[in-house]
Amino acid sequence: MPLHVWSSAKYSFPLPNGHRFPIAKYARLRERVIAEGIVPTNAVHDPVRVSLDDLLLVHTADYVDRFTSGALTNDEERRLGFPWSEALVERAYRAAGGTIEAVRAALDEGVAMNLAGGTHHAFPSHGEGFCVFNDVAIAIRALQRDRLIDRAAVIDLDVHQGNGTNAVFADDDRVFTFSMHGGRNYPFRKVAGSLDIELGDRAGDDLYLALLADTLPRVIDAARPDLVVYLAGADPHEHDRLGRLALTFDGLARRDSMVLEQCREVGIPVAVTIAGGYGDPIDDTVQVHVTTASIAARYSRS
Ligand SMILES: [Zn+2]
Numbered sequence: 001m002p003l004h005v006w007s008s009a010k011y012s013f014p015l016p017n018g019h020r021f022p023i024a025k026y027a028r029l030r031e032r033v034i035a036e037g038i039v040p041t042n043a044v045h046d047p048v049r050v051s052l053d054d055l056l057l058v059h060t061a062d063y064v065d066r067f068t069s070g071a072l073t074n075d076e077e078r079r080l081g082f083p084w085s086e087a088l089v090e091r092a093y094r095a096a097g098g099t100i101e102a103v104r105a106a107l108d109e110g111v112a113m114n115l116a117g118g119t120h121h122a123f124p125s126h127g128e129g130f131c132v133f134n135d136v137a138i139a140i141r142a143l144q145r146d147r148l149i150d151r152a153a154v155i156d157l158d159v160h161q162g163n164g165t166n167a168v169f170a171d172d173d174r175v176f177t178f179s180m181h182g183g184r185n186y187p188f189r190k191v192a193g194s195l196d197i198e199l200g201d202r203a204g205d206d207l208y209l210a211l212l213a214d215t216l217p218r219v220i221d222a223a224r225p226d227l228v229v230y231l232a233g234a235d236p237h238e239h240d241r242l243g244r245l246a247l248t249f250d251g252l253a254r255r256d257s258m259v260l261e262q263c264r265e266v267g268i269p270v271a272v273t274i275a276g277g278y279g280d281p282i283d284d285t286v287q288v289h290v291t292t293a294s295i296a297a298r299y300s301r302s
Pocket of ligand 1 (some may be wrong): 019035158160235275276277
């Protein structure tokens with residue numbers, strides 16, 4: 001059984017020269033997972049746009065309307081971190097659509113992956129930190145509405161805290177939000193999740209993996225999830241420009257294996273999203289995401 005992944009040429013959109021968001025990574029990741037035989041081309045799916053009904057499970061109609069029509073204020077645009085464009089709208093809708101399709105596939109196949117998504121800084125009524133829509137929250141809410149799942153766990157190992165996701169699920173005891181992140185990283189005002197672990201600067205593989213090994217079983221026990229959504233951020237890598245941690249490529253690969261292994265042991269499906277990564281060169285970030293896909297592929301085949 002191949003790993004099914006979602007990716008679109010429309011995940012990319014034009015940005016001004018010198019913008020620090022690594023938009024090139026989406027196309028390169030797609031090319032590499034195909035070129036390296038990790039995913040056969042017929043298992044790479046182009047997502048449809050997220051529907052308005054699904055968006056409104058998480059976001060306010062006012063925010064969705066104003067973002068879609070290009071009516072955000074200058075302050076809102078600055079907080080989001082992107083200049084508005086039609087192409088940005090298309091990307092936001094497609095990327096959320098990709099996560100929705102991936103979570104549905106994960107329920108059927110055990111593991112599936114969106115080669116984007118994990119935009120965890122998006123709140124119901126605003127976007128920030130390069131995150132327009134909270135794809136993970138929308139996807140979980142859509143499955144709950146369709147009675148495909150009752151409970152879910154978000155395992156957020158991006159180096160930044162998923163403040164938007166935590167805000168969405170703050171009063172929902174059916175969704176357990178676990179985040180392990182750099183304490184001194186953005187967002188500077190954290191929103192408490194079900195379980196947050198803050199790491200100091202330059203934390204490396206040994207500390208990180210020991211904490212994760214100790215914590216994951218407790219997360220699964222407490223969450224009793226029907227589905228895990230995993231945010232496999234590349235930004236804990238030692239050469240990330242924003243991350244402040246010091247994980248190696250090998251450490252990140254062991255992290256991914258640990259999450260997938262833990263879920264397989266208890267028979268819980270996992271949908272993977274790539275979340276952040278700001279490597280210099282950006283190929284470092286792409287390498288981390290490619291490795292995540294290859295590990296996910298191993299779990300989907302076994
Ligand atoms: Zn991040």
